[in-house]
Amino acid sequence: MQDSGILLYLLDTLITAGIVFFITRLFLGKAIKNREAEAETRAADIIRNAEEKAENIKNQRILEAKENFLKKRAEFEEETNKRKRAIQENEQKLKENDRQLNQQREQVKRKEEELERQRQQVTQQQDSVKRKLEEAEKSRLNAVSQLEKMAGLTADEARQHLIDNLKAEAETKASSYVKNIVEEAKLTATKEAKKIVIETIQRTAAEQAIENCVSVFNIESDDIKGKIIGREGRNIRTLESAVGVEIIVDDTPDAIVISGFDPVRREIARLSLHRLVQDGRIHPARIEEVVNKTRKNIEDEIVEIGERTVIDLGIHGLHPELIKMVGRMRFRSSYGQNLLQHSREVAKLCATMASELGLNAKLAKRAGLLHDIGKVWHEEPELPHAILGMELAQKYKEHPEVCNAIGAHHDEIEMTSMISPIVQVCDAISGSRPGARREMMESYIQRLKDLEALAMNFSGVDKCYAIQAGRELRVIVDSDNVTDEKAGQLSYDISQKIEKDMQYPGQIKVTVIREMRSVAYAK
Structure with missing residues (x-):
């Protein structure tokens, strides 16, 4: 009974185990199938994604290849078009050159034809002239032979005979005329010439002024020198740069030396220093302001000097620019001689000498005053001052005799009026008197200007x-x-x-x- 019970128990256990195994296997099979289905699905998704990516990559590569191809194609077409345009331009140029060459050939051909026609005409004219000359020569020989037969002399003998007669008669008359002139000149020429020159000089008195290159500015005390110099020399450097002169501040008591070859600059510096010292405010800005005002005043003074000069000399109708040039002469020198004083002196000499000779004294005085205006022209031209002065006088409508006198007073042009030698002589008288000029000063100033x-x-x-x-x-x-x-x-x-x-x-x-x-x- 116990054994059958164990067997039943074992049998029952085996049956239970089999049932469990069957159920378990059934469930495991379904799970495996589900897993396999999921794996197949995932594999299909991976394959599909891979195919999509590959397709995208392929499409992208195709697009890039197309873009690169289109770019290369555009560049190639552009380069091809450029070459085509260049070839077309070259062809156009060649065509234009061919056209021009054809035109030139036609012109040359026409010129050659014209020259050939002219050559033929010249040849014909030469032949005609030659024939006429031959006919004229024959006529002349016939006439000469007829005259020789009538006179009983050859042509050379007749010509020489006529020349001898005329020569003898001219020598006789000329010797008599020259003898009379020489005798009269010996008696009167020297005496009259000396009289005119002496009377002219006696009746003319002009102030002698010899310019130099240094002006002295007097001060009340040496304390002002420090103000003029300024801190670290700024004031004196500003003044020198603004005016163009050298300000010498040394141990000279109560004086400052202004050095410069241009008298206008020295006068501007002197007047500027005077105003600055009186005002007491001496600094770079004030210095420039005073210098500009002084320069303007000097320009006004130049005009005033010119007007006063022409009024004193009784000269009327002078152009304003010429009046300004006359005033500028006051600040210029010629070989150390003040140019305005020299011109006034020459003007008075010319008027006096012209009156003695019975000529137009007003024109002579006008020419004498203006004879050196070429020296005060604000530019430095290549022309001589006499020619430049003549051109300026012509520009401002001066009388032709005055213009000729200005241009001819150094023999650079031919004299065409009696006033011209008077101006030349009076210029020499004024410049050659003792103490009038100094050659070294003029050459020194010219060197500084150069x-x-x-x-x-x-x-x-x-x-x-x-x-x-x-x-x-x-x-x-x-x-x-x-x-x-x-x-x-x-x-x-x-x-x-x-x-x-x-x-x-x-x-x-x-x-x-x-x-x-x-x-x-x-x-």
Whole structure:
């Protein structure tokens, strides 16, 4: 009973286990099938995604290839079009050149035909002239032979006989005429000439003024010298740069020396110093303001001097520009002789001499005053001052005799009126009297002018002043066009140009000044 019970128990257990195994296997099979289905689905999704990505990549690569192809194609077409256009332009140029060459060939051909026609005409004319000459020569020979038969002399004998007769008669009359003139001239010419010159000089008295290159400005005390110099020399440098002279402040008691070859600049500097000392405010801005006002006053004074001069001499109807030039003569010198005083003196001499000779004294006086206006022209032309003065007089409608006298007083043109030799003689009288002129001064001033003109020819130079008796050249440049480096190079170039083109004693210091200014106004 126990064994059957165990068997039943075992059987029952096995059955239970089998049932469990069957159920478990059934469920496991379904799970495996589900897993396999899911794996197949995922694999299909991966394959589909991969195919989509591959398709996208393929499409992208195709698009890039197409874009690159289109780009290369566009570049190729553009390059091809350029070459086509260049070829077309070259073809057009060649066609144009061919057309021009054809035109030139036609022109040359027409000219050759015209020249050939002219040559034929000239040949025909030469033949005609030759025939006429031959006929004329035959006629002349016939006429000569007939005259020789009638006179019983040959042509050469008749010509020589006539010349001898005329020569003998002319020598007889000329010797008699010359003898009479010489005898009369011996009696009267020397006496009359001396009389006219002496009376002219006696009746004319002009102030003698010999200009130099130094002016002295007197001061009340030496304390003012420090104000004029300024802190670190700023005031005196500003004044020298603005006027173009050298201000010498040394141990000379109660005096400041102004050095410069131009009298106008020295006068501007002297008057500016006078105003600054009286005002008491001496600084760079004030100095420039005073210098500008003084320069304007000097210009007004030049006009006033010219007007006063023509009124004193009784000259009327003179052009305003010529009056201004006459006033400018006051500040110029000729060989050390003041130009205005020299011109006044020549004008009076000319008027006196013209009156003695019975000529137009007013025209002579006018020509004598204006004979040196070419020396005060504001530019430096290549023409001689006499020719330049004549051109200025012609420009301002002066009388032709006055213009000729101005241009001929140094024999640069032919004299066409009696006033011209009078102006020449009076100019020589005024310039040759004792103490009138100094040649060295004129050559010295000309050298300083040439020195300034040489530096002004360089690009970027605004102003230029020769100071310290020509031992220093101060050059002021435009700061907008000249840099600091270029300023250094400019000083070297100017010095080399001076060494090459000019002759001078000692050495010349070239100083290039570049100053930057910024101005604003507060309102």
